[in-house]
Amino acid sequence: MNRVLVANRGEIAVRILRTCKEIGFHTIAVYSEADRDAMHVALADEAYLLGPAPARESYLNIERLLQVARRARADAVHPGYGFLSENADFAAACRAQGIVFVGPSPETIEQLGDKCAARALAERIGVPTVPGYTGDDRSERRLVREAKRIGTPLILKAAGGGGGRGMRIVSDLAQLPEALAAARSEALAAFGDDRIFLERYIPRARHVEVQILGDSQGNVIHLFERECSIQRRYQKIVEESPSCGVGPALRKGLTEAAVRIAKAANYVGAGTVEFLVEADAPEPRFYFLEVNTRLQVEHPVTEAVTGFDLVRLQFHVAQGHPLPYAQEEIALMGHAIEVRLCAEDPENQFLASPGTMQFWQAPEGPGIRVDTALESGSFIPPYYDPLLAKIIAFGKTRSEALARLERALMETHGVGIKTNQAYLLDIIRHPAFRDGDLSTRFLEEHFAGWRAFTEPPDEVLLALAAASVQAEPSAVFRGASLADSQKPLNPWCLVGRWRNT
Template sequence: MKRVLIANRGEIAVRILRTCKEMGFHTIAVYSEADRDALHVALSDEAHLLGPAPARESYLNIERLLQVAHHARADTVHPGYGFLSENADFAAACRAQGLTFVGPSPETIRQLGDKCAARALAERIAVPTVPGYTEDDMSERRLLREAKRIGTPLILKAAGGGGGRGMRIVSDLVQLPEALAAARSEALAAFGDERIFLERYIPRARHVEVQILGDFQGNVIHLFERECSVQRRYQKIVEESPSCGVNATLREALTEAAVRIAKAANYVGAGTVEFLVEANAAEPRFYFLEVNTRLQVEHPVTEAVTGLDLVRLQFHVAQGLPLPYAQEDISLMGHAIEVRLCAEDPANHFLASPGTVRFWQAPEGPGIRVDTALETGSFVSPYYDPLLAKIIAFGKTRAEALARLERALMETHGVGVKTNLAYLLDIIRHRAFREGDLSTRFLEEHFTEWKAFAEPPEEVLLALAATSLEGDRVPALRGASLLNSQKPLSPWYTVGRWRNT
């Protein structure tokens, strides 16, 4: 393993590139026409154009990716997350071309990527699953009959993929035919597979996932759990480790179940086993949801509390080496919380906000990590996920991590695109969040009436940013309000040694 092609873009491509550099690998980036000036291109040893901006013509083009890999003499492909990371055909094509695919085998990806097959596997080894229906007959008549048996509320899920696409909640069986048609249409468009299965919907549940690692020798370990309950439209916004809703007994049961599933699937590499945990039960019960056969967006919180580099470990086991750690070598230290800063407008139904970032200032300081590909002047494309940066705070306790995260968000400044920064701040400041009273309905229960505050005009923000660069003396850009500052507001104070002669 010497020449690694990173089949991705954005912050995850940058994150993988940096570990590759540390390991002495030659890095090969790929990019679309929209990403010519992207940071991952600049940081790589060499970069190759895939094609036009649309993902299907560039980052999802398997044939073109393999052509680039051959031309660049790559011996390894890291898929990152999203795009082709959970595509069994891509993993198989890499193997056929003699490339090492950093991830599980195509057979494992295919088995676990099918939600019905993954659920059947969990049931076979006695891991609890939500009551539901996943059999082959998915006709409307059969689904209606099974829905009556299971009872409402129900959730419809796409068998061929996740990420919230193809999902519908049904509270009355009268709604089922319409919801089923919509879910099938969305699933077919997203995954090329219209199969829909049924599960009982648990309104107050935590979304808790377990990080796993496996090697070719059959060893599997876990790296504890992450809490991912704060979600908007099934998309995670805030993630943390450990979960404040998981005690030692439940942690042991969750992690043991995750390891059993991984071993049953002959899992190699990094992956995540996701569970629902009943939030209000006197004795919390958990249910298997699915397995993500890739690196997760939220992997930095696990790295923070274990001190391990998951990308480095991915490369380690991909070379056929045994895991360098036994389970007893892994310990849980402190607390970490991550938020996803996105280019979207919360005041306008969270619509994507593409454009040029005219000023960008990432937070720094004790316990803060920022994973991003953003720079001043970066262009945020409308063609891809709007994620700008992942801001991670680590502390000895959850309270310390929260305090650091709040401070970091107040020191985060970007001009040129709308972001969800204020929304994130209000989430982590909310009393229920502070108390750890979380469920997948958190935003529905507490933020349906949320309204964004009115930001100053962009030209004012740019003027403040420019003045900040000229001496770093503007209180507003140091996390304080000008109105609350005790310092003089005179321009003669803010411009430093400059004087009008």
């Protein structure tokens, strides 16, 4: 492996390209018309235009990507996350062309990408799953019967994908037919698959995931867990490692279950096994949720607390090498928290905020890492995910990491587009977040009517007023008489000749 094509854009493309440079790979970038001047294009040794701005005509165009890979003589393709990273057809097409796909096999992606098949695998090896129904009979009559058996509240989920698409919560069985129709329609549009399955909905649960890594010799290790409970519409906003709600016994159960699932699926590469943990249960109980067969957005927090470069390890096992570390060699060190800074307007229903970032200054300092493709003058196109930067803080303790993260967010400066910066600050400052009282309903419970606080505090206004009235008279009144200089400041006396035009 020598020539690597990064089939992605934005901060994840930049992050992968930098590790490739450190390893010594020749790097190949791809870009759409909207990304001609993007940072990842400038960083790569070569860059090729894929097509127009819409993702389906560029970053999701398998045929065009393979044409570029052949033209650039790529040995390997790293898909990053999103786009084609969990597409079994793309992985299979790369293999057919003799190109290494840096990720699991097409067969593993297909098996674990189907939520019903993944759930069946977990049940077969004895990993707990949420009570539900994943049978082949998905007629409305059968689903209504199963819903009555499971009871409310329940959740409808798309079998062919995730990210919140095709999901509906049903609290009254009378709502089921309407919710089922809406979920099927959304799932078909998003994944080309309208299969829906049912699960009991756990109102207060933590979303905890385990990072796993497997090699082609059958070895699998875990790199501990991440807490991902702070979500809006099933999209993660804040992630941390380790989870403040997971003790030694629960950690052992979660990580062992994740490794068992990975081994049963012959998993090669980096991946994440996700679980729900009942937040209010007297005894901690966890349930298998799904497997993400790719690198996660939040992988930097795991890198911070383990000291490993997950992208480097992806390339290592993709070349057929065995894992370089045994499980007992991996230890948790300190605490890391990540927030996702996005181009969106939280005060206007989180509408995307594309445009030009006229000025950008990322935070620095002890324990701070920023993954971004931003620089002053960067254009944020409306066609892709609005993620601008991931700000990661590391400390010896959770409180130290939080203090560093708060400072870093306050030192983050972007001018030109709206972001969720103030929203993120309020989340990490909230007493419940500080106490670690987290669940997937955190934002619903504490931030439903959130508005940015824009009025300066009284102390600031008073200080500004005091500074104004106590300004040095001689610096203001040039040539004025002593009597005039002793008068209170009066703008009408200071402006000189002026015109109201």
